[in-house]
Amino acid sequence: MGTFQIEGGHKLKGEIRPQGAKNEALQILCAVLATPEEVIIENIPDIRDVNKLITILGNLGVKIQKIGKGKFAFRADDLHLEYLESELFKQEGSSLRGSIMIVGPLLARFGKGYIPRPGGDKIGRRRLDTHFEGFIKLGAKFRYNKEERFYGVEAPKGLTGTDMLLDQASVTGTANIVLAAVMAKGTTTIYNAACEPYLQQLCKMLNSMGAKIKGVGSNLLTIEGVKSLGGCTHRILPDMIEIGSWIGLAAMTRSEITIKDVSWENLGLIPQTFRKLGIKLEKKGDDIYIPSQDSYEIQGYIDGSTLTVADAPWPGFTPDLLSIVLTVCTQAKGNVLIHQKMFESRLFFVDKLIDMGARIILCDPHRATVMGHDFQSSLKATTMVSPDIRAGISLLIAALSAKGISTIHNIEQIDRGYENIDERLRSIGAKITRLDN
Structure with missing residues (x-):
């Protein structure tokens, strides 16, 4: 069982190109x-x-x-x-x-x-x-x-x-x-x-x-x-799930990142959803530019009620990015309700984020309320196990934002969906080491 060791709390910078979908x-x-x-x-x-x-x-x-x-x-x-x-x-x-x-x-x-x-x-x-x-x-x-x-x-x-x-x-x-x-x-x-x-x-x-x-x-x-x-x-198109992952990574680590050749016309609601979380992103040709932000504030609805981010069949928001969105919201300013309609076990990884200091209430197998820290309190490094591909990348993003050294086991789950992720993250400044047991 492979392991990642991550020294978090560092800003990243550079360009990253999404893999094929x-x-x-x-x-x-x-x-x-x-x-x-x-x-x-x-x-x-x-x-x-x-x-x-x-x-x-x-x-x-x-x-x-x-x-x-x-x-x-x-x-x-x-x-x-x-x-x-x-x-x-x-x-x-x-x-x-x-x-x-x-x-x-x-x-x-x-x-x-x-x-x-x-x-x-x-x-x-x-x-x-x-x-x-x-x-x-x-x-x-x-x-x-x-x-x-x-x-x-x-x-x-x-x-x-x-x-x-x-x-x-x-x-x-x-x-x-x-x-x-x-x-x-x-x-x-x-x-x-x-x-x-x-x-x-x-x-x-x-x-x-x-x-x-x-x-x-x-x-x-x-x-x-x-x-x-x-x-x-x-x-094959660029992978929209990986593109969303890199947007979340930039926000959580307060980094300046450019995602190259993203095929904007095939991203659907992904850019709009991250913007609702207060994340700035710009269209530059077919690239996404995300500037470094010290804070990002979740937009509520017009009547002042709490924003809900839910998955739905296309052109709705893809369920594969809800784990990323949930993780990103742990350091946002404001509250959000995450509603995972399709899979009843996909939110169970939140206990790992809670161990890191995130404020999350798991309402039931399909819904979680996240109360963001607005970077007033950083996540704490810890040891965890990746349960599936999307939870695995979410925990990796959380570890890169947390101060201290985190360990993620069972990284084979992450490797199922992300190509040479440790090498690509190191190319933009991440301190991540692969330990093969």
Whole structure:
């Protein structure tokens, strides 16, 4: 179990460039299974979860060539489908939630797809019903081996387009269904579809491969099935979650930081939400400039009531940044209510912040009230364990703002989502050391 040792309380300064988007990469990588032709993908982040998926693709028979940093060529022209029912796949697939998205393209192309019950963050229940209900509506038969915790869908005669209304606007669920529907016979309409930039990117990529998807960017997708897809070249967007993390880091450490090439048009409410916390940020070309601030004050509502920051499907505020926002608010001037609607265990890391001196009331599994210190009292260094990716980066930001030396164990969770984070933070002045046990 790896460990970070952090000497906090220092201002940082410089430029930092966001990695490729993890959540997009997991969808895009699965899409290479939809064609036997070569697919080139650029800006792939070098992180644990993405590398695990690339390993799974390689074991499945995908030919993989690294062209340069973050740039790979994939060709799925001779797949070993027997791997899907092997013990090795059960082990590898169950350790990565993103592996669920290989089912859609395999079902579309080969009439079958299998997946062990996937893992990932321990942040609460993350059901897969939306995925499999969509496959069933397209004509697939579903089976579940309860003893081996193994899912399967089969459609030996192919899939047929249909109309469906998703029970929730699941991003991975929508992606998986789209990957299946693009080669179904006839037309499929998906209402209440997710419309996050990652999903838009997937649809744009598939269209460049010959798919016929309309309504991209809306919650109503219309897909006219095609017989086959070709190759393409695709570039992954910068990671909006990492961009939000760096905004929070600048505020908490009172640092002057420029975040390079952020793709402003794909950030949605992220800049606006941080501005509501009193954080100054400027648009300079496609960069975000955050000046050093001695204080930032949370804006209340017009009637004077306490600001609530809540997650919602796109274009609402992403749930992946609520942990960051909560942490940032511990040193803001004013109070805020954080409402995490989607996952019932994601706020449980606040006990670590309370140990550091933060004033937080955990109202219930989904809500926490934060009363900011306005830097009148600094957080105290401590020893803690990272429970998941987003809580891990939040605790790291808190440690960088705290006076003294903090220790964070289980940093493999942070490495799942953030590329070479210690090296990149040191480049802007952070005092952080990686200790591999």
